[in-house]
Amino acid sequence: EVHLVQSGAEVKKSGESLNISCKVSGYSFTNYWIGWVRQTPGKGLDWMGIIYPANSDAIYSPSFQGQVSISADESISTAYLQWSSLRASDTAIYYCARTFYYDDSAYFDFWGQGTLVTVSS
Amino acid sequence: QSALTQPPSASGSPGQSVTISCTGTSSDVGGYHYVSWYQQHPGKAPKLMIYEVNKRPSGVPDRFSGSKSGNTASLTVSGLQADDEADYYCSSSAGSNNFVVFGGGTKLTVL
Numbered sequence: 001e002v003h004l005v006q007s008g009a010e011v012k013k014s015g016e017s018l019n020i021s022c023k024v025s026g027y028s029f030t031n032y033w034i035g036w037v038r039q040t041p042g043k044g045l046d047w048m049g050i051i052y053p054a055n056s057d058a059i060y061s062p063s064f065q066g067q068v069s070i071s072a073d074e075s076i077s078t079a080y081l082q083w084s085s086l087r088a089s090d091t092a093i094y095y096c097a098r099t100f101y102y103d104d105s106a107y108f109d110f111w112g113q114g115t116l117v118t119v120s121s
Numbered sequence: 122q123s124a125l126t127q128p129p130s131a132s133g134s135p136g137q138s139v140t141i142s143c144t145g146t147s148s149d150v151g152g153y154h155y156v157s158w159y160q161q162h163p164g165k166a167p168k169l170m171i172y173e174v175n176k177r178p179s180g181v182p183d184r185f186s187g188s189k190s191g192n193t194a195s196l197t198v199s200g201l202q203a204d205d206e207a208d209y210y211c212s213s214s215a216g217s218n219n220f221v222v223f224g225g226g227t228k229l230t231v232l
Binding site for chain 1: 153157166167168210216226
């Protein structure tokens, strides 16, 4: 059974760095892309980027390019979403999801439970 | 403002059918056969219901169906059940630079 288990909620201050994780099980980590999706209250879903763990090839949404970093550790089947300097506007729930990426399109078939990130100014 | 336009709300009685629309442009919905739909219950992660316009993942009831005409995609839920009450989001490719764009979501209420 496919599972994506994310790290717990975080409370941070503006300017701080943060790294949240997504550990997968139930399938071969290196055979599928992993994506990250942001959900802000009342504003719906935003795709942030995807990574292919086998070679760490990452593709970012134009809206998030340069704002976050996505990485993966094949040895522990875990993907990461990282910020070097948080802003209050980063307050949101972040989901990781197994991703099918092909023909300049992607969809997400299994999702983590979400990580709430709260950033105070 | 979301790239794709969905009605904020939709409703139907148990057993009825309801259709949720997702309107984009020729640069996204109209230009690709890659529309997905996600269901999200309160406090839960989204769940994939439809991909590639009209394909259902394993385990999704055939009461859920998808279609597309021009720049508008649709999700139809037939034989409404109480558990169908949730938020529904559409998604489409918008080209090589931005291959996932979402709609703003539709809250489906089962009366």
